[in-house]
Amino acid sequence: MSIAAPAADSVEADGDTLTRIQPDPETDARVRADDRGHVFHSWSAQALIDPLPVAAGQGATFWDYAGNAYLDFSSQLVNLNLGHQHPDLVQAIQRQAGRLATIQPSMANDVRGELARRIAEVAGDGFEKVFFTNGGADANENAVRMARLVTGRRKVLSMYRSYHGNTSTAIALTGDPRRWPNEPADGSVARFFGPYPYRSPFHSSSIEEETQRALAHLEQTIVLEGASTIAAIVIETIVGTNGVLVPPPGYLAGVRELCDRFGIVFIADEVMVGFGRVGEWFAFQAFDVEPDLITFAKGVNSGYVPLGGVVISDRIAAHFDTVAFPGGLTYSGHPLACAAGVATFEVFERDGILERVRDLGSRVVEPRLREIATRHPSVGDVRGMGLFWAIELVKDAGTREPLVPFNAGGTDAAPVTAVAAACKRDGVWPFTHFHRMHIAPPLVISEDDLVRGLDVIDRALSIADEHAAR
Structure with a gap:
């Protein structure tokens, strides 16, 4: 009934x-x-x-x-x-369902392509391609896969205070206690302490000192883990569930410099803070820094239909021009989800x-x-x-x-x-x-x-x- x-x-x-x-x-x-x-x-x-x-x-x-x-x-x-x-999102889904409810990801679809273009445009220069997933966890899974394939390295660094999802590599990247009963998972993950001025793990006495010491700690971790073994560093731009930890000035720029120096891919996990949560399309844009890969989900269409993805820098996307990317999902870029995503952009722009x-x-x-x-x-x-x-x-x-x-x-x-x-x-x-x-x-x-x-x-x-x- x-x-x-x-x-x-x-x-x-x-x-x-x-x-x-x-x-x-x-x-x-x-x-x-x-x-x-x-x-x-x-x-x-x-x-x-x-x-x-x-x-x-x-x-x-x-x-x-x-x-x-x-x-x-x-x-x-x-x-x-x-x-x-939200009436605009509901109507967008209804219209799309009446016209074309679903189509496989290997075919071109108008709302899928339009949403990818809109996301790339707001991500900024140097980002043209988007790989769609069903949510944030598989976005992080696929971003790590891309980094490993491009660098030829296996290891990934992530913060202790973090959450990146509940699939195999994503839960291994996670720093909070939800990881514990899921171990062992992906064994090629090492963790480090991020900045937390209120409870500084580095005994800092100022914001400036917290940035300096957190970056010195990360550099030491890279060296001791073996820079030549590290494919990526994954960071929630603003740590979400584990504290709403806003990075102090200069920290993310310092992470970018370390990644450049050691040939490491910088993955910004924007699943929770992307699409307006902090007043920016992506939170990293508030810190004058540019990652190599951006993962997203949640706010892209408010979860009306499951959707996530990876925004790929041109440098990394170029690697797969003639090399097949070994990954995909049946519902990647689902038309109903993408229709709600396009409507989200329209609402954001119209309503400021x-x-x-x-x-x-x-x-x-x-x-x-x-x-x-x-x-x-x-x-x-x-x-x-x-x-x-x-x-x-x-x-x-x-x-x-x-x-x-x-x-x-x-x-x-x-x-x-x-x-x-x-x-x-x-x-x-x-x-x-x-x-x-x-x-x-x-x-x-x-x-x-x-x-x-x-x-x-x-x-x-x-x-x-x-x-x-x-």
Whole structure:
């Protein structure tokens, strides 16, 4: 039996027409039963979870079947850049499905070609080709494959604080604890410490010193691992899930210089921060640096249909002019996904999304978070760009002891779990990871909703304050 669309009506609030979902306990129970009976969820102990049945979404808001509305302050998995049910994206998919639902990747397709051209244009000079994948993990897999084939080397370097996906090489590249139970995977990966001024692994006393010491550490790692064995360095331009770590001035330029000096391919993982998240088409463009390969997914079409890819520098693309690239996917550049991607570009350009993100980030989010930090003893640091920020929670601002331990779970994570629960009760769905809260709403969120969400987080942090030294 199919499930009908939830009943809804419209209400007026502050001059805006908003959707209100009517409670539907019968459908809620049926969705829960099907999910718990048959869906095997990722990253979870199956008997210990209770997923929320979601009835509908619109813009920056989604509803459950009880009629509760939540501001989506995580953009789901930091992918819903243009929000829920954006009419332009929905219509683009509908039109494409009515004309040509799918075609194999070895054939030419109009929306696939147009999206590739548009992506190459915003990537900048020196990028003309795009290889499409189904998501971010296989984008990173294929970028590493390209680097290995071009250099004739095998080893890849990545950061400890990183996430690059859940396929074989991507999970080996990942630095966070999700890698641990998946080992051994690709054995040709070595890790290094990236810059983290608030918790400097190099005992730095200034931002400038952090850059200098982080680059010296990376150079030493290259030398000790054997520069002649290293195909690529993979870096999240701004580290995402593992902290919203914005690289200090000069760091990425220094990585570029090291790659050039040692003949190493620089891969920028832009899966989370690309396509407007920080107010740039690609985040590396805010740091005056140019990688060799750019991986993307998520925001390219807000995940309406799965899509990812690799933007390939001309130098690397030329290697495959007469040498076959040994890789491909049945759904590479799927027309429905690409149609939504083309529509994304049109919305960004028409509505000034990049400018909007920069404005809201600098005028609304940053000053509010810095003000929040002055009032809450549990807030050790705030950092970010555009509409991508982290609040780092601590037990003691002096010692910087995290509010919960690294990789905490169960009762150890209770203080942060309680903060998240308070946000949800107040109508905001937050993004938390270990001892941090991340701010990552859809880029189309209204300023009023953005302020309201920050107000909710401000109030919820009083719970964290109860566990912090004063």
